[in-house]
Amino acid sequence: MHVAEKERLPRLSLGEEKNMVTQLLVLNITVYILLYFIKIIYQMEDYGVPAFNRDILGNTRVPADPMLLLQKPWTLITAPFAHLQFWDIFSSGIWLFCFGSLLQNISGHRLVVPLYIFGSLTGFACYLAGMNLVPALQSLAAGNGIMGAGAGVMALAVGVTVLAPNNRVFPLLVKGGLPVWVITLIYLALNAVAVFSSGASYAYLFFLAGGALMGYLFMASFKKGRNWGNGINNLFFHISHVFHPKSGKEAGKNESAGTSTAFRAGTSPAPFIKVGGPTVSEQKVNEILDKINEAGMQSLTAEEKETLLRASKEKSGEF
Template sequence: MSIWDEIKESFKEGTTLTKLIYVNIGVFVVIKLLQLILLLVGYAPSSIQLLVSWLSVPSDPMSLLFKPWTLFSYMFLHYDFFHVLFNVLYLYWFGRLFTQLIDDRKILTIYIWGGLGGAAIYILSFNLLPAFHSVGGEAILLGASASVMAILFAVARVRPNFTVYLFLVGPVKLKYLALIAFIIDLISIPGMNNAGGHLAHIGGALIGLYYGWKLSEGKITGGFFDKAASRTGDLFKKRSRMRVTHSRPMTDMEYNAHKVKRQKELDKILEKIKNSGYESLSKEEKKTLFNASKDEN
């Protein structure tokens, strides 16, 4: 099997987090290859900036009306090597925590909503705050940072006291890690070198905080992007060759007994949430609660 076939197989069989990482790296590689081709055929190195601008969120609302796709494309777009490197590393670290402590099926939702929240704060800031009036509509936003911040803050809200071990630092609770990241972005805004980017990070963090709060209350059972991710993943799954057998339908007595048993399990889970909070649930209990909420819908 060739390297390309191995990459395709890894993408097909990978989790949603794996696919997000591959897409971010893939877009970066394509941009750089196009830049190389343009340079070799005689175009100026800055020619690629037209494509980057075409995929980035503009600060000017009128420009955004003609490029609405940038609200989504920008969160997968990177131009500098260290920008994509650190964003992919943070996406991997925080994404692993999210998938392990919450749910792999929801990571696409928080990634997209975090990116949209970051873009919203960015556009509003550049058009409403006097400090950015001199920039006008010439600024652009790109990168996965707002989405990554949303993932960090969502998992920190659901499991605030979960401890991670940082190199040269030691054990740190997630709530403090998120708070430090927020403060760094806040105090970096006056530098103005990447003020729009730091504002977008804050927008992503606020979305993540809200999403994590709703998750803790059990009020999020799967949104549009969750379902889209599941359907996309199903397209890449190999179909099983096993023969499907059909069992006989349950009798009324068996059905009622099953329903009573399931209701008792739900009552027990809800009582546990009331006494100890959502984060005290086991993975199986969360799955049971999630399936029950889908049936009600």
Template sequence: MSGIFDDFKREFTKTDNTLVRIILINVVVFLSLLLTKVIFTLGQSSEAYVWLVDMLRLPAAPREFLYKPWTIITYFFTHEEIFHILFNMLFLYWFGRLVDEYLGSKRLIALYILGGIAGGVAYVAIYNLLPYFQSQVAGSQMLGASAAAFSVAVGASTLLPNYTFNLIFIGPIRIKYIAFFYIILSLAQSIGPNAGGNLAHLGGALTGFLFIKFLQNGTDMGKPLYVLMAIWNNLFRRRPPMRVTHRQKEVQRTASAYSSAASPASVEMPDQDEIDSILDKISKSGYESLTKEEKQKLFKASQQK
């Protein structure tokens, strides 16, 4: 058992492993709730489990939400059904790795969180503003990472619409068609038993689309989140003991320069020859053959007007 925990810890602490961290948080919450449900059921305290999950679900009623404002975040890290989390995490992984490669881990986190929040806001608004749903507000609650995953999927599809996935029994298909199919499916299911949840997907999808379009025009919607993430990281970062020597300063300076050179923000705007070379490489070998730096240069070039 300790080996399993060590594996989880090792994966979570790896650098440049943001997508896996998001998935691990969802899995840990799911397994914790599953174990808690078994314990409470055997102890004939099922009502305690229901109360616990209610503290994580997003309620549709505004008055109830005011007592549980944290649920606008917790709901998109919480699942109860195995197929619900399995589908969401696979969906997130397929599209999330593209966002991570082309835009970096910070923007992946921003897409996930902003999409989840937008989906939650859409859910509450729909249930309280549309007459069709107003009679269902009382007792309606939502959980699951679908809206956040949709944000990442549509973001990736907006950024790389012609990127292809090889689907079983279907073959290669462009990701823009996959995203479009699931958007239409969510609309079609908007009058079913999970109507609010399916419409919340559209809030996440719209966020993913707008995030990339704004980014391509030079505006990063994730900047407020980056500030919060920096503050969070500084709170929990271990600070090494201070030792002032001339040699160590040189080492630190060198390491800092290397880190800066390796960061996505430091990638220079490519000239036309570089762009043509990258495009030729794509036509011959596909997007997968590009290095991370080439992908970042291609994205920089797309921002040039």
């Protein structure tokens, strides 16, 4: 795999700065462990689970009452990463890794966190609307709330499906691999079975629907050249580089200004990349990468593979 692809396809590694999937997983697991041990402490100190629900969960999950949410706006930040049951964090983590890695491999690392956050917020908004506007659910609003990665993961699932529905995965399990849209259908079916078989409140469906809606809108806009995540990425960059040299900030700002190399719109590529003799247009390289994203490596011609090989050798020589 050549250098350009390595920059676009971060490995799952705790030390990889640009692997947003890993960082989201670590954050979700850390919050789960923290809540778990706080609950144990409450039980050991004889405060009891009701006190834990009141003091901790009441200030972690998004309440179903809009007026109560206005008093606790920080729950919009804590709730997308909070889980209390092992199987919730386990299943959410598996699907987060699955769809987050697919999106990161196709479009780079800069879409994962914004889509997860926007999907979660839209899910909370739809949950609040359902709990307070649907007559059958209004009686359940008092004292209820919601948290978890469900809407954020749903946004990633729908987003990557809209972006590259025919991208194939698991080629070793199924000849030719499974299209992304098939994996997403399996995920949707499992969610529906879980909700209807467990007797969970149907308000959770509003939560998931909000994430799905944002996943579609976000990625449809991105394919037209508008990246809604630039603002969040710029904010995170400036926060993380408060004490860094100015040159580092400017470099990050320039990086965040562009959209993914896989789906550019209205940008002018650098004229050429010199590769030890004949020059290779960067636009040509990007077109080949787009073809790989859409149909896989097997779709490349011998000439296109040779172009990537020559670009890889030149990139290796630069570093």
